[in-house]
Amino acid sequence: MEFRQLQLFVAVAEELHFGRAAARVGMAQPPFSQQIRRLEAELGVELLARTSRRVALTPAGSRLLEDARVLLAKRADIITTVRQAARGETGTLRVGFAASSAFGVLPDIVLRFRTRFPEVKLEIDDSETMNVGGALVSGELDLAIIRAPFQHEGVTVERLLRERFVLGLPARHPRARRKVVSLSSLASEPFVLFPRHAAPGLHDTVTSMCLAAGFSPRVVQEANSWTSVIGMVEAGLGLTIAPASAQALRPKGVVFRALSGASGHAELELAFPSPQPSPAATHFRAIAHEAASRRQ
Template identity: 80%
Template sequence: MEFRQLQLFVAVAEELHFGRAAARVGMAQPPFSQQIRKLEAELGVELLTRTSRRVSLTSAGERLLDEARELLAKRREVITTVQRAARGETGTLRVGFAASSAFGVLPRIVLRFRSRFPEVSLELDDRERLDHGAALLAGELDLAIVRAPFRHDGVTVERLLRERFVLALPARHPRAREKVIALSSLASEPFILFPRRSAPGLHDTITTMCIGAGFSPRIHQEASSWPSVIGMVEAGLGLTIAPLSARALRPKGVVFRALRGASGWAELAVVFPGQRLSPAAAHFRAIAHEIGLTG
């Protein structure tokens, strides 16, 4: 028994006329009638009572009509579900991100992705100690948004955006009124930064800039996320060098100032295993690049 036979049977069962049913499905009547006879032979039952004046359903035909409608509806549902999954419109997408990328561009990517693909279950993983490269290769993540530079064998890295570094200091700091502050003048200041394991590339970029300015930063406190780092700055525990997008946190007691002599860039990247991307991951990646282009 084939789905096509069921479609033909439903047509004749609803029309109760072989000519109209054949026309409805775009077939000539003789092969249409042959398919119905073949279906009856395969089932070993009579589905239709035929006379010169009328066609009617037998009890077996009435039962098959109900079952056939359900099967055909389920078939359409399965086809639609599979096709939508192939287009990346359903399913689950697992995205990792470093704490240092949790502000600025990432929320905008997530909001746009959810608006376009509301039926994709989006799982965000912000575990501080997660090795994103290993997690991607192990299939624990589909892709990740991380701070660059980022290197891991077998992982593709695509830069999304670059932004300048700024100095974040307490609003009551003696130098808070200065518009531009030389990096080299901060050697004696206590710094607040995230642990290197959270974003090694970004951490190294910041410390390398300081060393280039003639000093090694005196890290007074560490915090695992930028909101925590900025919160400590607001509390007067020290100052920090942060990507420009950190201003989006809008802390009342913190001011952001341009840095003179800070030659590095804060970069954000999307990373994924090899060249393999699921359809949903490909959509997320495309949206990430859209957002990255607009800054």
Template identity: 80%
Template sequence: MEFRQLQLFVAVAEELHFGRAAARVGMAQPLFSQQIRKLEAGLGVELLARTSRRVALTSAGSRFLDDARELLARRAEVISTVRRAAQGETGTLRVGFGASSAFGILPRIVHRFRSRFPDVKLELDDREKLDVGVALSTGDLDLAIVRAPFRHDGVTVEQLLRERFVLALPARHPRARQKAVALASLASEPFVLFPRHSAPGLHDTITSMCLGAGFSPLIRQEASSWPSVVGMVQAGLGITVAPMSAQALRPTGVVFRELNGASGWAELVVAFRGPHLMPAAAHFRMIAHETVTLARE
């Protein structure tokens, strides 16, 4: 039994006339009739009762008509599903991200992706101890948005966003009245920062900037996430240096000020295995770059 034979049977069952059915599918009537008989022979069942004046469905033919329509509909559904998966419109996409990329641009990227590809199941992974490079290499992640510098064998890295650093400090801090604060003037201030293992590149960039300004930061408190870091700043436990996009958190009791003398940049990158991406990941990457471009305008 072939799907083409099912299509021919549905046509004659609906027309109840071999000539009209053959014309409907664009086939010569003798060949059409031959295919219907092959179908019946293969099933070992008479589907159509034929006389010189009329064609009628047998009881088996009536039952088979429902099944044939269901099989054809299911076939069309399967073909559509496979094609949509190949085009990156369905399936599962696993995206890793660092804690500091969770504010600012990432929520906008996710929103745009979900609105454009609602049938792709998006799984976001921000586990603190996740080795993103290994996860990309093994296929546990399809793509990641993390802070630079980021390097791992077999992983391609593209710059997504480059931004300045700002100073976050309690609103009641004496320096909160200043429009800009010199990094070198913070040598005696207690710092709140995240553990180095959670974002080594960003941690090293911040500490290197401080060393370049003539001091090693006095890290008195550590927190695993940026909201927690900012919360400690809010509580007056210290100050912190953060990417400019951290201002999107807008915490009460914390102010952000320009930072003079900070030589480094906070960079956000897209990382993925090899030179090529699966279709859904390629869509996410495209939307990420598109979202950053629109944010700059």
């Protein structure tokens, strides 16, 4: 039994007229009738009661009509969902991101992606202990948004966003009244930063900037998320040097000021398995670059 035979049977079962049914599917009546006979022979039952004046469904034909409609609808659904999957419009997309990139551009990317591809289930993983490179190669992740620099065999990396650093300090701090603060003037200040294991690239860039300005930062507290870092700054534990997008957090007791003498930049990268990502990941990648370009 073939799907085409079922389609022909549904046509004649609904029209109850061989001529009209054949015209409906674009066939001549003789080969149409032959296909229906062949279907009845294969099933070993009579599906249609035929007389010179009328065609009627037998009990077996009525039953087959119900099941055939369901099966043909399911076939159409399968074709649609398979094609949608091939276009990256359905399925699951697993995205990892570093804690230091959990603000700024990421919410914008996620919102744009969910709006355009609502049928794709988006799973976000911010596990601090995850081996991002290994997860991408093994298929645990489809993409990752990470702080530069990042390298891993079998993983393609491309720059997503490059942004300046700013100084975050308590609103009551004497330097909060200035619009621009010199990095070299912060030599004696306490700092709150990310631990190196959580964001090695970010940590090393900030440390290098401070060394170039003539001092080694005196880190009095570390935290694994920007929410925690900013909270400690607000509590007066120290200052922090953060990517400009950290200003999106808008804490009440913390102000951000431009830094002079800060030569480095914070870079976000998009990583995905080589040689190319899945269709859904390709859509996410394009949207990520679109969102990031608006922040450059």
